[in-house]
Amino acid sequence: MCANEKPNTPELMQDIVEKMNQSEDILLVPLQLDKNYAFVLYFKTVVDGFKLQETIIKPFFELKSTEHFTSYIQSLPDNVKMKSGEELLIQLTKGHVLIAIHDQFFLLDIKMISASSPQPAVMEPTIYGPQLALSEAIETNLNMIRQRYLEPSLTIETVQLKDITHQSISVIYDKQFVKQSVLDAIHKKIKELDSLLIKSSGELQLHLNNTKLSLFPTLILTERPDRITYNLANGKVIILMDGSPQAIVAPVVFFDFMVSMEDRYHSYWISIFTLILRYFGLLTCILLPAMYVAVISYTPDIFRLELALSVAGSRLGVPYPSFIEVLFMLLFMEFLIESSIRLPKAISATATTVGGLILGTAATEAALTSNIMIIVVSAVAITSFVIPISEMSFAIRICRYLLLAFTTLFGTAGLMIGFLGIIMFLANKESFGEPFLKLDWNSTRKKKEV
Template identity: 55%
Template sequence: MLKKAQKLVASSTVPWIIEKLKPTFDFTHKPLQIDNKQIELLYIKTVVNGDKLYSTVIKPFFEMQSLKNIEAYFNSLPNQQEVQSKDQLLVELTKGSVLIVIKDNILLFDFKQVHLDVPLPTNVEPTIQGPQYALSEDLITNINMIRQRYHQPSLRVEMYSVGKKVHQSVAIIYDEAIVKKDALKEIKSKIKDIEKDLVLASADLIRCLNSKKRSLLPTTILTERTDRISYNLSGGKVIIIMDGDSNAILAPAVFFDFMTSMEDEYHPYWVSKFTSSLRYIGFFSCIALPGLYVGLTSYNPDIVRVELALSVAGSRVGVPYPSYIEVFIMLIVMEFLTEASIRLPKAVSATATTVGGLILGTAVTEAALASNILIIIVSAVAISTFVIPINEMSFAIRVSRYVVLIFTTIAGMTGLALALIGLVMWMANKSSYGEAYFKLFIQGKNKET
């Protein structure tokens, strides 16, 4: 029996589809006929798995005796899709589906040809222990990998489509028993309201989901790790995966989530606490060290030991401009090196940036354009930036330290203190899909503290 949703009549639908797709060279309209049996196949051959189509549809058609048996066989296939409208048929054909016309009825099957269904190695979030393979760029493969790690009957997968022109498939995955209902409702509403023509990546989808387009602090996590996904599912979070992207979106996310590495779950207790403390020290160093240098050298050198104040002052002998200009120039140069290391080919990026940084640091200090202590501080800031395990927060902190530097330049150590207090107040006043941004809670086992 055909599904009730399949109400389209082939006599009017097939000519309409042929008219829409005939101009493209890879569109195929293939009638099959033998004896008193006849069916029609419509598909786009460049996105269809030809071997699977032959073994599943064409070969059985010629082997079966009656059209009734063929129709019953087609309706028993597990990859049959529900037919809802003509426009939906066109979109599904472009994704790799095959339309079969039998007895003036329309059947739709998924025969998508996938070349990117191999799990990728973890590049963005590497760990010494734990799984070493990340998600792939195929949506079905990613859902399979998640289900292999999270065996709960309450796990739900809902499919949506985003982008008026690309119609990218998006899956929302959550554990119905423990999911945060308000966050789930808000995420679904925002995905349905997306009006953008092109949504090509998960990072682009995050921008569409963000109600405040110019917000600096991230409210979602972009991850490639299946163990992080399982960990967050067990904490009631919502997972969003887009077809064609090897990253998943985790929401809602609060500040402390961005400071968590999956290795914290694999190390002994005290080792995990120690490495976690290092991240928070690095976070503070990344934000405060440039401003602290300016405050100590230009405004309040008396708050440190005399020996240290004299050492800092002696290192700046011959520097022709104020400390805040010195810091700003060196931070910008450091940003250049960071961006160069990202954009250059991997074979030369490490060598080019390391050699460039060494030569530049030596030349700058010898030319008395910056102090030796500032070179140490800038190097420490650069290292501290990469201690933060999630890149979205790392990028936000890179921008925030310039705000802190400006406040310190204007008001010295008082400005530094006000800037840091203001940053904490800003985070405390922020929310992520109904969750307080400074909320302390444990993702695993669905506990809150």
């Protein structure tokens, strides 16, 4: 071929450009120097332009021959296995670059990574532990996990979802600790996923739950690298999704939701004390409203005489039965909690605090509720947030309404039966084959013999 002769564009690249409907961000760049030529095809909106210039374009004009450039491309660490058909189109949209050198094709991963900086922990803040959480770039998250978990047995698998975006997720586990049955169940569940669009780990978590209508979560969503490494050492599986700053932990038991990573950094007795406080808060949150109705409406004789007279005096003038009073106050408390989440941070704390004070004062002065009820609702509101994992906190908040309904209909016996029913339901629940009320997940696991 003469030096001035224009090389023919590879048919594969022409077909790709046509399939992409001549999108403005797809570029087909010919590179030619004397008799040496190559073609580069990529999407400029997802490719790192500087890295493309330094890795591909600049070396092409610096190397002496096409053979040298081919050897150089083959030696790059960003070189990935060449795809075909629909898979090739998907890789290009993810930031891969297709290079044609004569009759040879190469695929390089030169994607532009945005939001790659680790962010401060928001969902699970801690005082003594690491302050940085995961980022939205999966490469950064994998790097953080590798740096904190130095076992060579750590295994990372990439799986592609079947949604319209063909989103990639990473399944991470320590092959010396993980149960093969658990790993197989997770792979099976991922392969069975059939959704049009999954864009976050939170949404993926809902699809991976045993049932769509499940109230209690069977997976933990975390943003903390230390919680991830701790669970890896305990034989659990971590699922990361590109573009999401949270990781999914599977399988889990109920007691995992009550453990804060802060417990790992305190002394034994302090950790035990805070753990007991959480369980006491859990029981208070779920039982106190229903117990108030049961005692006031059905069994007031269990109070001491002085306390019974005090409670009866506080309810003088209240026109509604106790369950209406409790439901009224609980719903307004939920409104305050929801508004505090949705309002801008600059005004949310002030608005909800002032709103709660005004609401409580006005309700008691209008004789719509008793002073004792204000104390009960305040205690319930405080204890709602002692559970470290928010998904379980939401589930417990819903359960207290179920217990309230049982107590309203059947009295103290309904409270006991309802609470026992919740425990029986949890006892029959599983997380990828593991009992949900299992006491411990082998926190001192032994390595498998190699």
